[in-house]
Amino acid sequence: MLFQVEESEINFRLDKYLFYKLEELSFSRSFIQKLIKDKFVLVDKKEVKSNCKLKLGQKIEITIPEPEEVEILPENIPLDILYEDSDLLIVNKPKDMVVHPSPGHVTGTLVNAVMYHCKDSLSGINGEIRPGIVHRIDKDTTGSLIVCKNDETHTAIAEQIKVHSVKRIYRGIVSGHLREPEGRVEGDIGRHPADRKKMAVVPSGKNALTHYRVIREFPNASYMEFQLETGRTHQIRVHMASIGHPLMGDILYGNPKNPYHLQGQALHAMTIGFIHPRTGQYMEFSAPLPDYFEKLLVKLDRT
Secondary structure (H helix, E strand, O other), X not given: OEEXXXXXXXXXXXHHHHHHHOHHHOOOHXXXXXXXXXXXXXXXXXXXXXXXXXXXXXXXXXXXXXXXXOOOOOOOOOOOEEEEOXXXXXXXXXXXXXXXXXXXXXXXXXXXXHHHHHOOOOOOOOOOOOOOEOOOOOOOOEEEEEEEOOHHHHHHHHHHHHOOOOEEEEEXXXXXOOOOOEXXXXXXXXXXXOOOOOEEEOOOOEOOEEEEEEEEXXXXXXXXXXXXXXXXXXXXXXXXXXXXXXEOOOOOOOOOOOOOXXXXXXXXXXXXXXXXXXXXXXXXXXXXXXXXXXXXXXXXHHO
């Protein structure tokens, strides 16, 4: 792969630049730094260090080595299954569970769990590291997730997600009170220009639309329902933060002090609805609110 430094990229650190340029490949910053250290990255045909500051017009050549085989093993991790048939299952993902393996999370993921549960019956379209996974939710977001058992089901569900026909309703608790009890937040979402760990509403982002409804107000918070029309990374978290009402517990986009000592954002993927690929029938499933969420509602009610 070959890139050329543009005016807007002058003075970027090399590792930060490549983290941005290769984001579709989901490489970690440490992996990119290792590529540079192992001389798989050249700037104007020369070996450089990760902290090298880039100049206009420099040419950056990257060679991606053959990946080392990583064996993803089935693990006997209990699953909260809302529905299952020969084509798919709907699981209620708990908090603090990563959906698929990644650097630093090779075990204890949803994939490890469904590999044990489904044995060899999982779709393979997303590769060996993501068998059965057609969409995902954040590590600290709980709730409904579709897992596909074969490639035909995977393709059909992926197409429904692509055309935004899958019904996805979330529940969340945000800081403060909104001006209107119902509305929409529309803003293109892309990588944050200064902090690559975050997403943001930016002109260069992809179209994103979130519908919302206030269910109940507390003195300093609002219990809300969200319906996604698109499915961008961190969409609800970014949209609510962009209008001044970040999700409670979301230290990335909201209050870093986290007054209720929550483990991540108070966000739950409650309902998912779709057309079953084999039967052609519409199906809808809802995951109950997790205990931490119910307890937070009680605490807010008492404030």
